[in-house]
Amino acid sequence: MKYQYSHCYSDFGRDLKTLSSIFYMPTLSFSYQIKRSARATRVRIVVKADNVEVVAPLHGVSDKRIAQFVQEKRQWIEQTLAKIAQTIQVQGSPIPDVYAQGTEILYRGQMYTLAIGVTKLKRVKIDFTDCFTAYLPDGLLIEQQSDAIKKALLQWLKQQTLVQVQVAVSQHAASKKLFPRSITIKSQKSRWGSCGFQGDININWLLILAPPEVLEYVVVHELCHIQVKNHSQQFWDLVTEHLPDYKQHRRWLKTQGRSLMAFHE
Structure with missing residues (x-):
């Protein structure tokens, strides 16, 4: 046994x-x-x-x-x-009402604290190591800071989504020649990803808030649609070749994904 x-x-x-x-x-x-x-x-x-x-x-x-x-x-x-x-x-964590020192930020399935710094630049700069730091222009008014941080953070998160999608593509595309014609990061209220007839892949930026393996699953899912355009057994067999435990990540989206949609712009 x-x-x-x-x-x-x-x-x-x-x-x-x-x-x-x-x-x-x-x-x-x-x-x-x-x-x-x-x-x-x-x-x-x-x-x-x-x-x-x-x-x-x-x-x-x-x-x-x-x-x-x-x-x-x-x-x-x-x-x-x-x-x-x-x-x-x-x-279960609420969406931040105010972005300031100590605010908790959701990123790749975990919460990180936001710290505030100062920059000589004219725009807000977001940095991430073991926490988030928002560097604010010295002349930015206090009442403008929260909205400015939120705007900069959303832009940063979308950029990181593209980076992580590209990483997943590099890990999975070559073995079955599933090369997308283009990759676009989108803001979508009801879809996690899509693949066009010509192999153009769209990924919802909100996936950067989920655990890394969940984003990877969605990328693999759309890559497999380059070869198989439907959800037949052939399609799921192809997904399984790339991610044998894909059902776990698919289930996570079904049970936890709605909470991410609350972060939509």
């Missing part, structure tokens, strides 16, 4: 038998539920926002062996729970 572990956010209810049980262990910081599935060929751990599930075959693996497996993967489970909690917290 091989043991593997992974996390996702899907509902396995259709595939599982009703045989299940919840385990609490004093040595663990979490409880977990064992679900026995007739379709399962190995044990795997599914970490969700509200619980930990261990999916196992109906026979051949005892609860004691599963408990041992959970203990072996304890650190990974706790790290994954923490990551999910952080993601939920990020997605």
Whole structure:
């Protein structure tokens, strides 16, 4: 019997038998539920926002062996729970009303603090290292600063979107010769990306706010449309060749993507 572990956010209810049980262990910081599935060929751990599930075959693996497996993967489970909690917290964060010293900025799935500096330039300059810094012209009036920072930040985020899209294209285009004719970063209220008949790709800049792998998935999705114009099995097989775990990122967009749309201009 091989043991593997992974996390996702899907509902396995259709595939599982009703045989299940919840385990609490004093040595663990979490409880977990064992679900026995007739379709399962190995044990795997599914970490969700509200619980930990261990999916196992109906026979051949005892609860004691599963408990041992959970203990072996304890650190990974706790790290994954923490990551999910952080993601939920990020997605629940309000849009800043004012851009000033200490404002929290969402970028690539994480929150970063905004600091304020001064520049001799006549326009606001945005810099990013381990936090955001907005360098303001010395003569900029206080009542104008927030709007000026927001405008400069949006422009910077769109530029970074193009940079990261180009990185993803460079990583995935060559293997199957999926070279786009053009790449355009757009502001769209209902679409994450699109691919024209001639291979012109459009990407929503809001994806720069999502975790990096989500943006990568959308880019791969549109690249694959250069070769396959529909959503047939051939298309999804091509996506899988580039991103075997694409379903996880697709699911993230379905469950978390709406919150990003709130950041729309």
